[in-house]
Amino acid sequence: MDLSREGVVDGLQRIVEPGDVITDEKILIESSVDNFRKLQNIFGVHTMPVPAAVVMARSTEKVAAILRFADRHGINVIPRTGGTATEGGLESAVPDSIVIDGSAMNEVVNIDAYNMQATCQCGVPLQVLEDRVRELGLTTGHSPQSKPVAHMGGLVATRSIGQFSTLYGGIEDMVVGLEAVFPNGAVTRIKNVPRRAAGPDIRHVVIGNEGALCFITEVTVKLFPYFPENNVFLGYTLKDMKTGFEALRAVMVNGYKPSVARVYDPGDAGLHFSHFVADDDCVLLFMAEGPAGIAKATAAGVEGIVAAFPECTRVDSAYIETWFNDLCWGPDKITAEDERIRQTRNVNRTTEISADWSSINDIYQAARARIIEEIPDITMMGGHSSHSYINGTNMYFNYFFNVVDVGPAEETTKYYLPIISIICEETLKRGGSIVHHHGIGKARAPWVKDEYGSSYYILETLKQAFDPDGIMNKGTIFPL
Amino acid sequence: MGMGGLNTEAIPSQMSDLRVLACFKATPDFEALREADWATAAAGGVETRYVRRVLNCFDESALELALRLSETAARRGVRAELGALSVGGRDVEPYLKTLVALGYERATRVPPEAAGGESEVAGGESGLDFAPGVVASIIAAYAQRVAHSDLVVLGWRSGPGDSGTVPFRVAEALGWPCLTQVTEVEPLSDDRLRVACVADDGPLRLTLRGPCVLAVGNAVVSHLRVPTLKDRLARRHRPIEVLAAADLGVDIAAQRHRETCLPTGFETIDRSRRGVVIEGQSPHDKAQTLFDSRLRDIMETL
Incomplete structure (x- = not known):
């Protein structure tokens, strides 16, 4: 890095409106961490290097210009939107970083109910998008616990998954196209098509990159019809997790797609279900959804499969439904x-x-x-x-x-x-x-080579190719 | 663990210098229940059978304050014996086990049902939600006849069926004074306490001698500490005592019959307020619109 802290701020102020370069100490400190250090945040203890500035991104072009500036001067860049990360991915590992905050890029660009896809900028909260498409009787099918506060860019960047994944899949199954900006300022748009076989699926270079390769500015996700009136809930108590895993497996390998399929061990069940389970009970639960016929058939199929496990005792579905309605964290x-x-x-x-x-x-x-x-x-x-x-x-x-x-x-x-x-x-x-x-964030980056084994070659080469100067979110995915 | 008989010999009273009884209620977590799902239960009241239980927040403060009192007492050479009591069904047992793991020496529940045994349905409605007189009688009888308490600590109000009168009725039954809106309590000796509470004209600190009932209000301490798994393991064999109200000389059916206020119906009070979303290109524009349309006249009047 060849600039002083003041030089970084000065350079940014030449690229964006001066008011979009934030140097307020409190905001800088808040932006130096994520929920990995939540105890420190709660007690107001700060141990991470303070960024030089948080810069509010308001357009793809500005993101490109900021990245070019950072790349030219070797300044570490941390992409950020909703800030709900839990694994240290948003921590500033080195001093005088630039945090690019995409939360002001919050326009829902298009809701295409005919082609069943919605396009939005990176800073759109998932809850906002979901509320908008619900007005049309649709859903994104994506419902992580962080839905009220997480933004679309961050959800795609971290390969998020939601509570209905067994039916709708993870975010990687929902993203049909996107726009991302690379450290050299290259703006890349991956078009929205149902499928293609024109070489490797390059969406997956971007999805899950955790800001270590590029900045996601826009995403297009699938939409699905929304039939909450057809939801069917099933709940069971049982005494051991092994049986619970076996029951889940039986449901999956028999081809059923409940949107929710879970088994809780006694400790975790005690946090959620102590009003109807014993101390040593596990809880197995399902939700079937979709068009009436599918939801009904799914529930009946799951019920039949679980009936083959005599250790499972059915509980009143209202317990599960009430729990389900209070899942998200705002x-x-x-x-x-x-x-x-x-x-x-x-x-x-x-x-x-x-x-x-x-x-x-x-x-x-x-x-x-x-x-x-x-x-x-x-x-x-x-x-x-x-x-x-x-x-x-x-x-x-x-x-x-x-x-x-x-x-x-x-x-x-x-x-x-x-x-x-x-x-x-x-x-x-x-x-x-x-x-x-x-x-992976920074918390589990030390294990990344063991995680990938010989395929680490591919991951490492992506980093070398797209971020040769190593300015993108140092320490995330790739340990320092 | 069955319905136990009255056992006043379990802990000889002369062993401790200060006997503290903390009482609590496990209430439905209304924040986990969408208003759209509010329904009237067959027995009257909102249907909360399917909602998880939480400690009544004021009782939670009382339970933690009692633990802190015990620790402070120990540092001053006074042994405080802690007991926990809940008038509740099986769904309060996890809380009682937690309290035992935290060092409460005695943990007791009195099922709210009249003679004939308690319902097998965990998480069922407390039959005494609207019977503060019965609950107070049980607490007072337990404090006097079983725990031989010097001090009763409990939340000043609770969740559904809240009358705000239980602490007063307990005090009345025991013939003790009752301090309300208690926020802190500190032992000075085996028979003197310093208590902070909030009175109409501001905070108040009193030094007390003799037994009393403390009704805990908005204390700064609002969360109960959490025992480790090792604490739980070490104290897992300590029994949870289950006493029938009749063992305490309380006839629930007869007393309940004397309650003068019983619910006959519920309706939601609409407290929604009209809102206006101010549109504008920038915060400055929105602020200007707010000022022009809403604030200018008010400020000129002032």
Whole structure:
């Protein structure tokens, strides 16, 4: 980097309106982290290098100009929209970075109800898009817990997945085209077509790049008809996760597509379902949706399959429906959770992995046992599987610990990273993936070579090709 | 764990210097229930059977304040014995287990049903939501006859069926004073407490001697600490005591019959306000429109 901090700000002010270059200390500090350091954020402790500026992007052309400027001077750039990342992907790993904030690019460009696709800029909150298409009787089919606050650009950049993924797929199954800007200022548009076989699918260079290759400015996603009146909920209690995984597998391999298919272990079930389950109960649940005939047939099929597992006891569907209606986290819940943590120093973290049906239960059991044994001050160690496929499923480890005898800055090193380490080790040992849908960020970047094995060559070459000067989000995906 | 008999010998009262009884109610989490899903239950009231339970927020403060009181007392050479009591069904047991893991020495629930045993349905409606007199009788009888309490701490109000009168009725039944809107409590000796509360004309700090009922209000401490899995494991064999109201000399059916206020119907009060979305090209434009259309006249009047 050949510019001073002041030089970076001055250069940016020549590219965009001066008011769009933010140097307010509080905003810079807030923009230096994401939820990976949420305890530090809650207690107002800041340990990451402070960016030189947050620059509000208002057009693709301005993004291109900013990136060219950063590339020319070797300045680290961190793309950001909704800021809901959890894995440190938005942290400024080096001093005097530029945070390009795309949240002001918030126009829903087009809703094409005939071709069933919607185009929007990167800063459109998913909730806004979903509300708009719902007015037309449509849905994006995408509903991550962060829906009220996450933006479309960030969701695509992190390969997000939603609660109805078993039916609609992850964001990679929804994106039909997009626009992205690369560090040399190249603006690339991938056209919106149903499918093509004209070489590799280059959408996947962009989807999930976590800001380490390019800045996503616009995305086009599929739309689906919305039939909430046909939703059918099914819930069961059972005594062990192995049976739960087996039941999920049976539903998937028999060709059914419930939109929600989950199994919760007793610890995690206790957080959500303690009003109708015993201490040692797991909970298996499904939601079937779509046109009436499909929803009904799906529910009947799932019910028939689960009936073959006598360990599963049916519960009143109203329990599941009521729970389902309160799944998403908006600012109100986030604020309440922050206050709870501030008072109790009891922190909730999650880590998600995936594996084939043969391995998932072993990973769950081994990681859980090790964490309880090796990590101090654990108050809950549980998890659930929430996204299933024909060949396997995910495990969403959900855990709480009390932060004892250390300050907020040491929480990651004493508790969080050692737990992540155990989960990654046990997953890699059995051939699973260390990241299911949060992105690698910086937290799991140390394991990226083990995750990819010999195919790391492809990933590394993408970085060298598209970001030869290494200015894009240093430390994310590719460890420093 | 069955319906246990009255056991006043479990913890000899002379062993502790200060016996604190903290009472709580597990209430439906109304924030998890969409207003569109509000329905009237067969027994009257909003149908909350399917909603998860949470600790009543004021009771949660009371439970944590009691723990802090115990710790402060220990540092000052006073042993405080903590007991937790809930008039509730099986759905309060997870909370009682948590309290035991946190160091509460005694955890008790009294099922809200009249003689004949409790409902098998976990998460069922408390039959005493609108019977504050019955609840207060149970708490007072337990405090006096079982726990031999020196201090009763509980939230000043609770969720559904809230009358705001339970602390007063407990105090009346025990013949003790009742302090309301309590925000802090600190032991000074085995029989003296310093209590902070909010009175009509501002915050107040009192030093008390003798037994009393503390009704906790908007305390800064609003969350209960969380026990570790190891704490839970270490205390997992400590029983949750289940006492029938009759064992405490309380006849629920007869007392309930005397309650003068019972719900007969519910309706939502519409508190929505009309809103206007101000359009404009920029924040400046919007502010100008707001000023011109709404504020200018008001400010000129002022």
